[in-house]
Amino acid sequence: MQQTLPLGLVDRAACTWGPVLLGGDTPLSAGLDSAITLEHTRVLVTSAATHLGFRVVR
Numbered sequence: 001m002q003q004t005l006p007l008g009l010v011d012r013a014a015c016t017w018g019p020v021l022l023g024g025d026t027p028l029s030a031g032l033d034s035a036i037t038l039e040h041t042r043v044l045v046t047s048a049a050t051h052l053g054f055r056v057v058r
Contacts, residue, residue: 002031010056013038018049 004010042053 005036006034013054015052016049
């Protein structure tokens with residue numbers, strides 16, 4: 001996503017978070033030179049994970 005977002009190639013994004021600790025990570029926005037605005041479109045909470053949906057605002 002860090003390469004495709006600045007180029008305008010992403011319209012929607014989906015993220016799933018689960019209760020797992022894996023150590024170090026890289027933020028999705030790391031390395032972006034410009035501000036990207038995301039509109040929150042969906043939330044689904046289950047016992048196993050939280051699923052979030054976003055739309056890229058242009």
